[in-house]
Structure formats: C-alpha cells, structure tokens
Amino acid sequence: MSLVILFGVPFLGTLLGSLAVFFLRGGIGEKTGKAITGFAGGVMIAASVWSLLLPAIDESSYYTAAAGFLAGILFLLILDTIIPHIHATAEKAEGKSSSLSKSALLMLAVTLHNIPEGMAVGAAAAASSFGDGLGYMGALSLSIGIALQNFPEGMIVSMPLYKAGKRKSRAFLEGTISGIVEPIGAIIAFVFVSMLSSLLPFLLSFAAGAMFYVVVEELIPEASEGEHSNIGTVGAAIGFAMMMVLDGIFG
Numbered sequence: 001m002s003l004v005i006l007f008g009v010p011f012l013g014t015l016l017g018s019l020a021v022f023f024l025r026g027g028i029g030e031k032t033g034k035a036i037t038g039f040a041g042g043v044m045i046a047a048s049v050w051s052l053l054l055p056a057i058d059e060s061s062y063y064t065a066a067a068g069f070l071a072g073i074l075f076l077l078i079l080d081t082i083i084p085h086i087h088a089t090a091e092k093a094e095g096k097s098s099s100l101s102k103s104a105l106l107m108l109a110v111t112l113h114n115i116p117e118g119m120a121v122g123a124a125a126a127a128s129s130f131g132d133g134l135g136y137m138g139a140l141s142l143s144i145g146i147a148l149q150n151f152p153e154g155m156i157v158s159m160p161l162y163k164a165g166k167r168k169s170r171a172f173l174e175g176t177i178s179g180i181v182e183p184i185g186a187i188i189a190f191v192f193v194s195m196l197s198s199l200l201p202f203l204l205s206f207a208a209g210a211m212f213y214v215v216v217e218e219l220i221p222e223a224s225e226g227e228h229s230n231i232g233t234v235g236a237a238i239g240f241a242m243m244m245v246l247d248g249i250f251g
Helices: 002-022 030-059 062-082 086-094 099-113 115-130 136-163 168-177 181-195 197-224 229-250
Strands: none
Touching: 002 115, 002 136, 002 168, 002 181, 030 062, 030 115, 030 136, 030 197, 030 229, 062 115, 062 197, 099 115, 099 136, 115 136, 115 181, 115 197, 136 168, 136 229, 181 197, 197 229
16 A cells, blocks of 8 residues: 555646646746746756665665666666657647647657656655665655646646647546656566665666756756746755755655
8 A cells, every 4th residue: 555655646746737727727827837847857856866866875885876877867868869858849849830739749748757757756665665775754755746746747738738729628638647657667666676676776876867867958948948047946946945855854
C-alpha cells in the first residue's frame, strides 16, 4: 500500500491539474505560465539534490553519484535527439495553422519529460526499501514535490486542448494521460533496482541527472524567454524552497 501511495501521488497531481479545464474559462496567461514553469524547475532541482544525489552519495561515493548523474544527462541527450522536447515543439507548432496540432505537440512533450520524474520516484521508493540513505518519508516528500509541480502541468496540457476545440471531458482525459508515464516509469525503476539492488546509488543519481537535464534544457529556456523572465525566476525560487522544506519535514 505504501508503494501505491508513492507511485500514485504524482499522477494524482496531474489528474487534479487537468480537472481545471472544468472550472477555468480562460487560458493560462503568459505570466502565469512562466511562474508555473519556473516553479516546476525549482522543485525538480531541489528534488535532484536532496532526494536523489545526497542519498546516492550516502549509499556509495561521490564518484558513483557523479557517474550516474552524467549517465542520466547522456540518456536524456540521446532521447532529445530522437523525440521533440518542450520548447522545440512550441517552435515547430508556430508554423502550423492548427492550434490543436500545437496542443498535441505540447502534450507529447510534457508526457516525455515526465519519464525521468517517474524514474526518480521509483528510485527513491527503492532506496527507502533496500537502502539506508533515504527513508520512506524522504521518498514521500519527493513524491509530493513532484505532484505539486504536476498540478500546473495538467493545466498546461488540458486548457490548450479545450481552447483548440476539444470537449472538456476529452481535454481532461488527455491531460490526465500525459501523467500516466510517471507511475509506469516508477514501477519499472523499482523493479529494476529490486533485481539489482547494488545499482541503487547509480540509479538514484541517474534519475537526478535526467531531471536536471529537463530543467536546464526545457524549463529554464521556457521560463526566461521574452518579457517577464523574473517571474520564472521567482517561481523557481519558490519551488526550490518548498521542496527543501518538504524534505526537511519528511526527510
């Protein structure tokens, strides 16, 4: 049951965010979008450090953590050359006449960048079960932190789909689906570690590297481009501080 909570909480954040399509009439403004993106980046950076890298170091060494971190970066770099990422999809969509096409691309991008978040939760759950560096409450703080930044992401997917002409129920469903990869990724990572527990520190730092790549490559450019970039910076600071507090409370 405890694992169900760890794996399900982030997905619940996406589901609740997608529900906003039934209550909000207008879309998400530019300033709000920058704040949301910055907040997500701040949460992910803090989670990478406190919930993943530090436990990995406690379990092994700085060298193992650094190797896993760079491997996670490399994995996302390779993935990035195969499939589109968030700001690339936005650029490609500008040349399309259909706003539905742009929304579909955005949904794909958000879905793909949820993969490392799911891996992170699965690795943290494995660390709480098989390791000594991270307890269950620490894994729960990571799960809650990711859920907090998944809430606005659900809105970011469902609202544009509705504005592009889809029914609210359809927009809600597709927004929710964008988060389904997280529990799937968490389960895969957890099973992998349970079979090869000696790789736990490496996988923790690998997930940290993958999340770090997403922040630097996708979220920071998205939050800082154009006017009002300071709003994204403030959002990142709030997200970082909130995740730090969560780790202090539950860790």
